[in-house]
Amino acid sequence: MADSKANDAERERSFGRAFDEMRPVQLTPNVMKNADGSCLAEFGDTRVLCTATVEEGVPKWRRASHGCGWVTAEYAMLPASTNRRSKREYNGRKGRSMEIERLIGRSLRSVVRMEKMGEITITLDCDVLQADGGTRTASITGAWVALHDALMGLVRANKINRLPLTGQVAAISAGIVDGRALLDLDYPEDSHADVDLNLVGTDAGGIVEVQGTGEHSTLTRAELDQLLDLGQAGIARLVELQNNVTGFRL
Template sequence: MERKDRRRADQLRPYRIHRHFQKYPAGSVLIEMGNTKVICAASIEDRVPFFLRGTGEGWIAAEYSLLPSATGTRSQREAVRGRQSGRTQEIERLIGRSLRSVFDTKAIGERTIMIDCDVIQADGGTRTASVTGAFVALVEACATFYEKGGIFPVRDFVSAVSVGIRACGDPALDLCYEEDSQAIVDMNVAMTGAGNFVEVQGTGEGRPFSRAELNQLLQLGEQGCRELISYQKDVLGGELVWLVGREG
């Protein structure tokens, strides 16, 4: 069945990453995936969590928020409610794990890189867009303190994308909110430039799914991640791409 926006089943929504979106963070981008828009910022702090003090090792942590006006119905700020939702905590862990999977925490000393992902407009795939955009902001931030001849802490690329089985039964890549809210199966895939999976979060919302369907979804997810990683390289440009994975 044809998708509402007439995309092919294996086609990403129009995407764009705007670098240097904010003045003050060490790295920042605005990522757009269709109508989803997320500001991703990376800030460097000269401290680490208590369990890393004295180890000489750094850390990456992520915070995620959905602005009240980001959806069709205004949502209350979590700060007003006095607690984070389980969904927010899950997304923050996904972003942090994805970035740490391609990061050498020993190469930054006892520093923490804080990743802030703020959704200013949501139309599905906000967590995966956050991973993809945050990676670019992370590389920007690391370039501000990298010394020539040293180890660049970002070892590989990483991106993420949503896939799912639509209500009509067709597997599809990069679901918008309308597709996602009615999906039979919903899945998020995060993958490195080397082709290794970091996260595969899949749920049978309407029914269980078969191994054959899982394979189809993974294939779509891999294709989408590879395309986004290629775009990340274009956005970063030759100098920063050359730094990723560099050891001396």
């Protein structure tokens, strides 16, 4: 009986979730007065502030693109976002932060027609207020909302003719923990996952990027398919939540 109770405790997930359920997700737009677009993305106890800034001009290397715009991102974890203070990255950016912000930028650009933007740059700043796993996936999901609102502002100001978006993009994590495939890992699950996977996808069901690692074991093709199925179901739910706060329609 004691062993049975211990096994049940091991299977207990945060927020009493089933294996295929996400943490409670909240996307709150327009949280920053001075940003051109903003969204507070909350995945359970993970909270990321995503802001969009529109600037005239494009990077020097982009100027030969004949009127195309640019979308880029920056990512940082605030010092008190984890249980031990992390130092600010004034000099020498951490490899992890650079990898995540490049992922965010690639993900957003996958659904933007930059040739319809004109020579403007939109920077998405994703600042982690509180980290409990899935900060990169929350960043991508919230950054799309901030990007949408910044672009809508350009439309309303008659700076571009129409919204240059081809669709939505969102992201979610999945993994194998103690032999079980789980959706949306929190930090305790992520920190001892056998396999960890991040999936970026679109509202049309397309896959933008898959980041998967066998942390402590390999995985079979069937297990990979299961994780992808879990992830795409989660992305469909996130896309719905994005729609709820933006009213986006092609």
